[in-house]
Each structure stands twice: as structure tokens, then as C-alpha cells.
Amino acid sequence: MSLDIKICGLSTPETLDAALGAGADLVGLVFFAKSPRNVTLDTARRLAARARGRASLVALTVDATDAELAAIIEKVSPDLLQLHGHEGPERVAAIRARFGRPVMKAVGIAEAADVAAARAYEGAADRLLLDAKPPRGAMLPGGNGLPFDWSLIADFTPAGPDMLDGPKPFMLSGGLTPETVGEALRLTRAPGVDVSSGVESAPGVKDPERIVAFVQAARAAARHARGIATSVRAVSRRAAEDMKT
Numbered sequence: 487m488s489l490d491i492k493i494c495g496l497s498t499p500e501t502l503d504a505a506l507g508a509g510a511d512l513v514g515l516v517f518f519a520k521s522p523r524n525v526t527l528d529t530a531r532r533l534a535a536r537a538r539g540r541a542s543l544v545a546l547t548v549d550a551t552d553a554e555l556a557a558i559i560e561k562v563s564p565d566l567l568q569l570h571g572h573e574g575p576e577r578v579a580a581i582r583a584r585f586g587r588p589v590m591k592a593v594g595i596a597e598a599a600d601v602a603a604a605r606a607y608e609g610a611a612d613r614l615l616l617d618a619k620p621p622r623g624a625m626l627p628g629g630n631g632l633p634f635d636w637s638l639i640a641d642f643t644p645a646g647p648d649m650l651d652g653p654k655p656f657m658l659s660g661g662l663t664p665e666t667v668g669e670a671l672r673l674t675r676a677p678g679v680d681v682s683s684g685v686e687s688a689p690g691v692k693d694p695e696r697i698v699a700f701v702q703a704a705r706a707a708a709r710h711a712r713g714i715a716t717s718v719r720a721v722s723r724r725a726a727e728d729m730k731t
């Protein structure tokens with residue numbers, strides 16, 4: 487099954503182990519001082535060593551300087567850089583070229599124009615993260631536990647029998663929870679999902695049970711979608727064969 491699941495904002499060995507044990511594909515560490523999930527470089531280095539080879543390690547930064555990114559790469563060696571600030575397409579492309587790591591650019595979505603604006607990053611970033619826009623005056627540009635109107639991105643993944651087998655151009659985030667991720671996947675057919683607040687008992691405090699519940703709910707929804715895609719593929723094949731005879 488090719489759904490990618492990312493658990494973000496992990497800051498302790500216990501909760502990292504819960505995510506890895508549940509089968510998360512990506513685990514995220516936050517490098518942003520204002521966040522309750524912020525980790526120091528030393529903590530990050532220890533967590534990275536624990537996760538290496540078991541899941542892709544993501545370093546989340548917000549308008550980081552080259553010097554800050556260089557320090558993260560030297561100490562933590564993440565597999566993917568998540569850029570969650572105001573980085574424009576040129577800055578994203580420059581970071582990707584300079585540091586030689588894949589880059590996922592987060593784009594806030596509140597209306598159709600934001601979806602169009604996200605397309606501007608498609609050549610510069612390896613992947614997009616379609617997230618809710620932060621509310622006015624919010625301290626954090628993400629990790630606010632707020633969903634956006636998923637119907638805005640209903641066309642981002644092409645419908646059809648191959649919808650789960652193609653490249654993974656984006657992940658969906660913003661207020662996802664174990665209770666809502668199935669519906670989010672059904673409506674958006676997103677090839678990846680990312681969660682932080684929705685698997686916490688308090689801001690910055692991850693709940694191992696909710697992490698497991700989230701991964702299980704997302705996998706169940708993906709299996710269901712896979713079943714539908716397989717049926718569609720079989721029907722298409724039969725129709726094509728009927729046309730030949």
C-alpha cells in the first residue's frame with residue numbers, strides 16, 4: 487500500500503518509538519523556537535539515530551537561514567527538509583540545490599487561489615504539503631490543529647484506477663485526527679497524510695495511543711481506496727477486452 491503517513495513534532499524517545507512501531511513512513515522533528523514541539527540539535531541527533539533506517543526523518547524549519555539549515559544537516563542528517571515559512575519558489579529551489587536534500591514545501595490553503603499558488607512550487611519542491619492557513623495572529627504557521635476545506639483540493643490527485651500508484655506529489659495536513667483522517671483521504675485521495683496536534687493530549691505532548699489509532703485509521707482508509715481502485719481496474723480491463731471481441 488503506498489500511502490505515506492507522517493507523524494510530526496516528535497520530541498521524546500517513547501513517542502518516536504510509538505510512531506515507528508505503528509509503521510509511520512515519515513517522522514518529523516520541529517526546529518522552531520516558538521513551537522511547543524521544538525527540539526534542540528542534541529535531542530534531534532539522538533532521536534534521529536533512533537529512527538534511522540526505520541522511517542524517513544523530516545526536519546521542519548520556518549524561514550531558516552542557510553547557517554541554521556547547515557547545522558541541522560550536519561548534526562541530524564534528515565532525509566527530507568520541510569519548509570514551513572514564507573519561502574518562495576526561488577528560495578525553495580536554492581535550498582534544494584545548496585543542500586542536496588529533497589524538500590517538501592508547506593503551503594497554506596484557505597481558498598481556491600491558494601491551490602493555484604501552490605502549483606508555483608511544483609518545479610522547485612520535491613513534494614508539497616497542503617496545510618491549513620494559520621488563523622490571523624497565530625503564533626505558529628502550522629501545527630494549529632485546524633483543518634481546511636478539503637473539497638478545495640479534490641482535483642489534486644487524478645481520479646482513476648492508478649490513483650494510488652503514481653508519484654507522490656503532495657501530503658495533506660491541518661487538523662487531521664484518527665477520527666477524521668479516513669474521511670479526509672476519501673475526499674482528497676491524498677497520497678500522504680501528516681499529523682501533529684491530532685495525536686496529542688496537550689500542545690507538544692504526543693499520545694502514543696492516538697499515534698497508533700491515526701496510523702491504523704489511515705491505513706484502513708487506504709486499503710479501502712485500494713479495493714475500489716482494483717475493482718475499477720478490473721472493470722476497465724473487462725470493458726477493453728469486450729471491445730476487442
Ligand SMILES: O=C(O)c1ccccc1N[C@@H]1O[C@H](COP(=O)(O)O)[C@@H](O)[C@H]1O
Nearest residue numbers: 494521628629630631660661681682683
Ligand atoms: O507543529 C508545529 O509546532 C509547527 C510549527 C511551525 C510550523 C509547522 C508546524 N507543524 C506542522 O503543521 C502541520 C499541521 O499540523 P496539525 O496536525 O494541524 O497540528 C503539520 O505538517 C505539522 O508538521
